[in-house]
Amino acid sequence: MSIESSVGKAFAPGHITGFFEIHDDPDPRRKGSTGCGVVIDGGIAAIVTPGEEKTEISLDGVSVNADTTRSLIEQIVDLPVHVECTSSIPIGCGFGASAAGALSTAYALNDAFSLGLTSNQLVEAVHIAEVSNGSGMGDVEAQYFGGVPIRKVPGCPPYGVLDRVPSPSFEVHCIVLGELSTGSVLNDGGFMREINSAGRSALRSLLSRPTIANFMELSKQFTLKCGLASDRVIDAIEAVGAAGGMASQAMLGETVFACSDGSVKEDVLEALSTFAEVTTYNVTSCYQHPG
Numbered sequence: 001m002s003i004e005s006s007v008g009k010a011f012a013p014g015h016i017t018g019f020f021e022i023h024d025d026p027d028p029r030r031k032g033s034t035g036c037g038v039v040i041d042g043g044i045a046a047i048v049t050p051g052e053e054k055t056e057i058s059l060d061g062v063s064v065n066a067d068t069t070r071s072l073i074e075q076i077v078d079l080p081v082h083v084e085c086t087s088s089i090p091i092g093c094g095f096g097a098s099a100a101g102a103l104s105t106a107y108a109l110n111d112a113f114s115l116g117l118t119s120n121q122l123v124e125a126v127h128i129a130e131v132s133n134g135s136g137m138g139d140v141e142a143q144y145f146g147g148v149p150i151r152k153v154p155g156c157p158p159y160g161v162l163d164r165v166p167s168p169s170f171e172v173h174c175i176v177l178g179e180l181s182t183g184s185v186l187n188d189g190g191f192m193r194e195i196n197s198a199g200r201s202a203l204r205s206l207l208s209r210p211t212i213a214n215f216m217e218l219s220k221q222f223t224l225k226c227g228l229a230s231d232r233v234i235d236a237i238e239a240v241g242a243a244g245g246m247a248s249q250a251m252l253g254e255t256v257f258a259c260s261d262g263s264v265k266e267d268v269l270e271a272l273s274t275f276a277e278v279t280t281y282n283v284t285s286c287y288q289h290p291g
């Protein structure tokens with residue numbers, strides 16, 4: 001395919017982190033987070049074409065800086081490109097949008113320009129872009145792994161080690177109450193001490209009982225311990241609990257995510273909808289119930 005006619009298209013899913021711990025390292029490939037979250041069917045789609053004088057990125061039709069995506073592009077191509085992103089997740093609200101935007105762009109560039117890179121190589125480039133911009137620490141590994149990824153060892157392949165909470169597909173219901181900048185939290189030493197100690201003990205407990213119910217409970221305890229939750233986030237989490245469901249804060253966002261047994265789903269949706277509009281996503285996981 002000639003450069004003039006190259007078009008690449010790809011989609012990458014969002015990832016909601018329930019709890020995490022940051023591990024520093026001078027090597028960006030080894031720096032990252034451990035923790036657990038859910039990969040959802042909403043995410044970011046990218047269409048890539050050759051650019052003219054300079055690289056241009058748009059998000060839902062508006063021209064954006066998109067520093068993480070820009071650093072990713074600079075690592076894998078040396079010509080200007082045009083990237084059109086379309087998002088079905090909120091940006092800056094704990095859905096891993098920066099990683100989803102860069103990962104979909106990476107796949108689309110690989111396709112458009114026949115770069116011949118493997119998935120692991122693309123994930124590595126996105127991971128380096130995320131870590132060096134401070135926009136995420138482990139979302140991209142989770143997004144490429146799918147389901148309910150447990151990040152046991154930080155970093156991109158071959159350093160990071162992942163596993164999954166085994167579960168059939170299920171729904172998560174989300175409300176967004178505001179934005180929270182990932183960078184500002186990661187740079188706050190006070191928050192990070194609480195986060196790291198709470199994240200470490202949550203991972204240990206999850207590995208001794210890897211179920212969705214335990215993941216939700218540990219995520220809630222993490223939220224309460226690390227001191228990031230606003231009163232409204234805590235009120236919404238409690239309202240879901242009172243309706244018979246389980247909820248926690250999406251890290252790092254002013255967002256609440258919830259799941260429930262089918263029997264109380266309507267009550268959980270009603271409780272959440274008193275705070276904000278509810279969006280439901282699907283989490284595809286390891287296996288199906290036989291019926």
Ligand SMILES: Nc1ncnc2c1ncn2[C@@H]1O[C@H](COP(=O)(O)OP(=O)(O)O)[C@@H](O)[C@H]1O
Nearest residue numbers: 066069091092093094095096097098101135182
């Ligand atoms: N391709 C992209 N699509 C959407 N947002 C992107 C993209 N690349 C970088 N970003 C940036 O990512 C930032 C949001 O990331 P962050 O604050 O980590 O929140 P989250 O990842 O939870 O959405 C936004 O400022 C946005 O401009």
Ligand SMILES: CC(C)(COP(=O)(O)O)[C@@H](O)C(=O)O
Nearest residue numbers: 017033094096136137138252
């Ligand atoms: C929690 C966070 C550090 C940030 O997540 P987000 O705000 O969604 O980019 C994530 O990247 C992780 O490593 O778990």
